[in-house]
Amino acid sequence: MEEATQAFVFFWLAGLFLLFGFMLSFFSKVHWQRRAGLFLFGTGLLSLMATPWTLPFSPSSAFGHLLGSLIGPSVLLGVGFYQITFSGNVPVGKLGPGERKIGFVMVVGGVLWLQGMHWWHLTPTYPDEVNRYWFIFWPTMLLGVLAISSGAYGVLAMVGAQRQKEQRLMGGVAFFALYSILVGAFFDGPNVHSERFVSQVFLAAADVFGALVGALFAVLVFALVLVVYERQQPDPDRLEPPNAEQLTQASRMIAQQMEGGDEDE
Amino acid sequence: MNKSHPLMVLARLGTFVLFPLLVVLSAVWWFKGASGEGMLVRFVNALLTSFTLTSFVLLFTLFVYGDARKRPTAPLFGMCLSGFIGAGLTVYFLSQGELLMEDNGSVRAQALSNIIRFGTTMIGLGLAGMVVAGALFSSVMSGPRNTILFEEE
Numbered sequence: 177m178e179e180a181t182q183a184f185v186f187f188w189l190a191g192l193f194l195l196f197g198f199m200l201s202f203f204s205k206v207h208w209q210r211r212a213g214l215f216l217f218g219t220g221l222l223s224l225m226a227t228p229w230t231l232p233f234s235p236s237s238a239f240g241h242l243l244g245s246l247i248g249p250s251v252l253l254g255v256g257f258y259q260i261t262f263s264g265n266v267p268v269g270k271l272g273p274g275e276r277k278i279g280f281v282m283v284v285g286g287v288l289w290l291q292g293m294h295w296w297h298l299t300p301t302y303p304d305e306v307n308r309y310w311f312i313f314w315p316t317m318l319l320g321v322l323a324i325s326s327g328a329y330g331v332l333a334m335v336g337a338q339r340q341k342e343q344r345l346m347g348g349v350a351f352f353a354l355y356s357i358l359v360g361a362f363f364d365g366p367n368v369h370s371e372r373f374v375s376q377v378f379l380a381a382a383d384v385f386g387a388l389v390g391a392l393f394a395v396l397v398f399a400l401v402l403v404v405y406e407r408q409q410p411d412p413d414r415l416e417p418p419n420a421e422q423l424t425q426a427s428r429m430i431a432q433q434m435e436g437g438d439e440d441e
Numbered sequence: 442m443n444k445s446h447p448l449m450v451l452a453r454l455g456t457f458v459l460f461p462l463l464v465v466l467s468a469v470w471w472f473k474g475a476s477g478e479g480m481l482v483r484f485v486n487a488l489l490t491s492f493t494l495t496s497f498v499l500l501f502t503l504f505v506y507g508d509a510r511k512r513p514t515a516p517l518f519g520m521c522l523s524g525f526i527g528a529g530l531t532v533y534f535l536s537q538g539e540l541l542m543e544d545n546g547s548v549r550a551q552a553l554s555n556i557i558r559f560g561t562t563m564i565g566l567g568l569a570g571m572v573v574a575g576a577l578f579s580s581v582m583s584g585p586r587n588t589i590l591f592e593e594e
Binding site: 191243253261309329333357395408 | 450453454456457458459460461462464465466468469470472473475476477478479480481483484485486487488489490491492493495496498499501502504505506513515516519520523527553557558559560561562563564565566568569570571572573574575576577578579580581582583584
């Protein structure tokens with residue numbers, strides 16, 4: 177197979193499968209469509225992660241390598257938070273206290289794993305240098321944690337009642353992200369030089385702001401398209417006001433209900 | 442209870458989100474003296490890519506909207522147009538010499554590189570959201586249930 181065709185099939189088509197499958201499983205109300213969506217999502221993800229083997233000649237395979245490198249810490253964090261949350265004060269499906277401890281260990285393990293990718297020898301390396309997409313991912317994630325946890329702190333301060341503990345936690349998470357950025361900017365890791373990290377933090381900030389502004393414009397266009405369409409629709413048929421007989425019947429039923437009438441009605 | 446104007450609430454929330462980012466970027470810039478070279482190009486590339494891809498994703502959500510609206514074609518056409526305008530603008534600006542080109546040799550390579558970088562940014566933000574939401578819900582669920590007392594009842 178030609179290289180361009182291989183890249184299309186194993187990377188771009190797989191990416192389309194991933195996106196289409198995710199949206200289908202998320203939005204569809206039909207059971208078989210949701211299952212098909214999950215299947216497409218899984219197939220796409222596996223194909224993307226296999227690109228270091230299926231497309232070793234393509235620079236895009238570094239993205240697949242990054243995905244594979246992030247699966248471990250993502251699963252630890254996701255399952256860990258799930259265990260902690262559902263061993264708490266939930267009305268149904270409560271997990272045991274043992275699972276809470278396991279969840280806590282998994283979350284700490286996930287965080288240490290991610291930090292170890294910057295500060296230890298776990299940095300994703302592909303093919304023989306640090307994966308270039310790691311330089312985009314790590315500063316983006318740290319900036320994202322900082323912004324989202326600060327936003328959550330603000331939301332809790334504005335609308336949360338008796339949520340001081342959660343506010344302190346969000347403040348702590350934001351501080352941890354801020355501290356990670358500052359330490360990375362001043363000290364070299366074994367594979368990532370601080371100067372490189374600093375330049376990547378600024379480029380990641382440009383990426384994040386650009387992506388947010390672009391998405392905002394798209395949502396505004398989307399809203400505009402729907403408003404224009406809805407305004408062009410004819411008004412729905414208006415019902416005639418109730419006549420005297422209907423009003424009498426309604427008042428009789430209301431009176432029955434107020435007096436504890438038949439439940440059949 | 443004081444009712445704030447929705448725009449005021451949005452402005453306050455925006456401040457909470459943006460202020461720490463600006464503080465950390467200013468601190469790093471101040472102490473490390475980063476040049477910020479290539480930021481504008483990255484910003485514009487990310488903006489165009491995000492606009493185009495989000496338009497196509499929103500186009501897909503219109504199929505769900507169509508379930509409740511006898512499958513109208515006008516909004517589909519509108520969002521298709523929006524997506525193609527985004528793609529057209531991206532190709533146009535990338536074709537203007539070195540304006541938006543980075544380390545790629547052709548317009549196609551730069552456009553594909555933008556898409557992969559956008560995917561990486563989304564993964565970073567998605568994982569960040571998962572960490573914050575996970576921490577928040579873990580804390581909310583681990584505390585005692587909040588009881589709301591109604592004076593009238």
